[in-house]
Amino acid sequence: MSAPAPILAIDRLRIEYPLADGGVLTAVEGASLTIAPGEIHALVGESGAGKTTIGNAVLGLLEKPGRIASGTIALDGQPFDPLKPGAIRLGRDIGAVFQDPMTSLNPLFTIESQIVETLRAHLPLDRAAARARALDLLKAVGIPEPERRLSAYPHQLSGGQRQRVVIACALACEPRLLVADEPTTALDVSIQAQILDLLRGLADERGIGILLVTHNMGVVAQIADTVTIMHRGRIVESGPVAQVLRTPQADYAKALIGAVPRIDIRLDRFPMLDGANQTEAGAARDQLREKALAVGDPSSGRDVPLLSVDNLSVDYGAGFLAGRGARAFRAVDGVSFEIRQGEVFGLVGESGCGKTTIANVVAGLRAPTGGSIRFDGQVIAGAEAAPRKGKARRAIQMIFQDPYSSLNARMRVGRILAEPILFYELARTRAEAEADVGLLIEAAGLPAEAAQRFPHAFSGGQRQRLSIARALGARPRLIVCDEPTSSLDVSVQAQILNLLKDLRDATGLTLLLISHDLAVIRQMCDRVAVMRAGRIVEMAAAETLFTAPQADYTRQLLSLVPTLERIRGEA
Template sequence: MSLLTINDLTVEFPTRRQLFTAVDHVDLSVEPGEIHGLVGESGAGKSTIGAAIMGLLDRPGRIASGTIKLSGDEISGLDTEAMRGLRGKKISMIFQDPLTSLNPLFTVREQLVETIQAHLGGSDAEVNKRARDLIDRVGIPDPDTRLDQYPHQFSGGMRQRVVIALALCTEPDVIIADEPTTALDVSVQAQILDLIKELATERQVGVILITHDMGVIADTTDKVTVMYAGKVVETGPTAQVMGQPSHEYTKSLIAAVPRPTLKLHRFPQISYGGRETRFAIDDMARHWPKVDNDTTKPVFEIRNLTKKFLQRKGLLPWDRTYFTAVDDVSFDIRAGEVFGVVGESGSGKSTVARMIAGLYPVDGGTITFEGQVVSDLTNRAALDAYRKNIQMIFQDPYSSLNPRMRVDDIVAEPIRHHKLMEGSDVKRRVDELLDQVGLGHEAGLKYPHEFSGGQRQRISIARALATQPRFLICDEPTSALDVSIQAQILNILKDLQEHLGLTLLFISHDLPVVRQMCDRVAVMKQGKVVELQETNDLFANPQTDYASELLRLMPRLDDLSTEGLSAEL
């Protein structure tokens, strides 16, 4: 008997205009000790299946037909009270965003203790010991201290470990992991995936792993189900589906995955359904200011850059303690290149980027842009002139766009701020930008929530290009996007760099993406640059143990089909 069985599941969301079918007659089963991967693009229905299993469908969503059985007992028809007793105890869920899963007002200990007592009971001493053991088991150092801290005092990777500890604390039979490693660096990702595999092997827990990361699927799962538009298009053993896919959509999806050993000139895009969106780079290039890309000249010279953050307040200076996020960092960025920065969470990557962008003040060292020291600019006019040429694409398109502003106002904001155009010229420029990033000028009348994640990132790119900058900072621009949308965004960035002569600072934890995008790479650890090499040299022959370890933990993707790929010779 299968641990979890889904038969002919259909989930519908009635709306005023139509009936939307999010999951369409899906069959799926999970055996004890099996890790079953669920993949597909945004909107495929993956997370909806997880919510249906947990009884957490958002209203007015409903299970229209089909059954969900746990160890042979049907659970899809249980009432709210019965489902509440099952949820957490027999079936647990690891959500994608740990910040929305943890209560910011309670310590980690309070949240673990509450969950354990609700489902398992026990004395205070027993429950606290169990909480401490769980924190230790998920690899959080110094558990006695960290238990009494709040979620905001943990990094993203550490918060995700706390969420996993919450999912494990009731010893469930089934765990649904919904994008558990999104936005985590390779070392933390490897530790979390090893923990999930250990649970499946040792305790025979059944796991449904929902993810857009094909490397995670290839390295972790036993079986995989591929979904498209609410339907299952292919299912089977992971090695078979990933290595010899039979469905055209699966082939197209796998072809869009960046490879660590095969450098591509352009990323193949999803061809199934004919949904490729054109990016009008030629139209943009005709109106772009000519850039002198003398590669012998550095655009940026970073020297001995240092940044400290206050860790503990005190009335007197000697009572205060500081955390050094960036420690004596130096490097140059050449004209026209894509300069990559990699490292674990907390290594200082994004802090360096924010100092270059002028969002953080510099505590030590200098930043020189095209011969001018900009790290100590105080004159508002000079600072605005610098920022016009330096634009940033942030990691999360959800939080980097104002939800109360229409898209045309979002894109127009930097044009108006820098007084580049007035009146109808602003509207014409915004329409051109939206057309050029493949959204169409009619998108300007909508709000950010009306777009998918990939479309929102295109809006962010249009906004960043509005001032016709000479330098783009890309801080994890594709980490939260599925592989097909990632391919579109990375192709856009490649076009910008090649055809407009833009210089890019590219920050990412995704090493295969860095391999494809970057000319040179700086490796950061604990605020310091520990290695800087040409990209090909770094991946072929890393010079430090730390870089070697990061590359070792990188998904190999050796067993993925290479159909449809064309190597850059």
């Protein structure tokens, strides 16, 4: 019996971006792949490899002046020009799940309005029927209290909940093809497992073809049928998942797979993919040490609490803006812990468990409802806290989860990174500040000319590296890292995490690391607290927690982590 005709067929695709100097940047060169009905085809590679560019081209969202120079794209056997208006009906012919859920949803409309709008634009449904289907979609993607969430606005949901809403919108009209660009980046392992099961079920039961753009090799192993590995715009290896992951042939594929963080053992350093980049970043790191861009005393010992959180509680939904009769929702409920000088302390748990709320209180972005926080002996949050100024304000910096909205789109990168250095008067002259910016850019693994470019010129992973560099530029004592590597590929993740480790060892830099990537938590953290529904359910040394977890919930989280050892279809 002949194989079914592919839903998507890409043949020798070449995508170019004309440059101002008359040259041409080739983002994708000679890429070919097919997706059969019911197939999940994973497209992986480092940031800037061209995988998102291919996804955008299929969706008709290639940004100008980008152009398809040659090659073809066919949907259900019919070639089409995705750059031609009306060539495809986005949402009906092809569904899309983007990496950043906050920019995918309109902040001015409720969740119900946005899903219903998609449904009624493409299907003959009245408002009542569309609302009923919207409710079923929220249930299908695992949104808690779906009836109540329908009337919520995007800012009232956690990052993981927003991404689930985006997936519900993409599935609303049952498209034949789904392009999912990092669909589980913002999700914890338990919700990630639900979403991956959902995607796999859609492929198996409804025959939907899925182009999965991701840097998470564990996710690839768990649900994909085929994997294509890209490097600098070209395909270097493609084939069945088990074959490529078990016995990769290309040197780059071997290095990429070898750089995946392990959850079974703790390594002293993350393996690097590119030795040359490692050398350059290491040279910049050494200069950062000499300039002490991260301040602290590495010899002061780790028995001194730098940050003390005491019976912290945070409520949402109360107050004038919430409306008459609104009930408060307790996001954080009586949480207490200490972080010692030079320690990396991890917070893990499901989306909505209170991790980011704690981070926001520590960083001074939200006031607590009850309890207090002390930093270096001084009350910085709570009833007795004084406004943060000067050194107290500079001492705690934050790396946000979303690199798209955390960088000013109207400022060049050099100015963005120089801003905290100049604001806190950490450089005597602008030239000295620019030199510090150059070190930060190099340490983050980006070329020097990045300083002259705007944030839109970088991939999501590259933008997050710039966000990390900006936080380091303020010379903090504590960095609150809210999912700092969720948008990074494994090679860049290794570079950034090694840099944070080195700065911690050299200067006493202290980290509060919030992540749903438990492999990263094991490799980075000294101690870990596991949260659920606003409370800490277990807190222990990292090695103890990963080798002998005590709480049932902790054991459940660890069992759900996708790894390269769990390849779909293998016993």
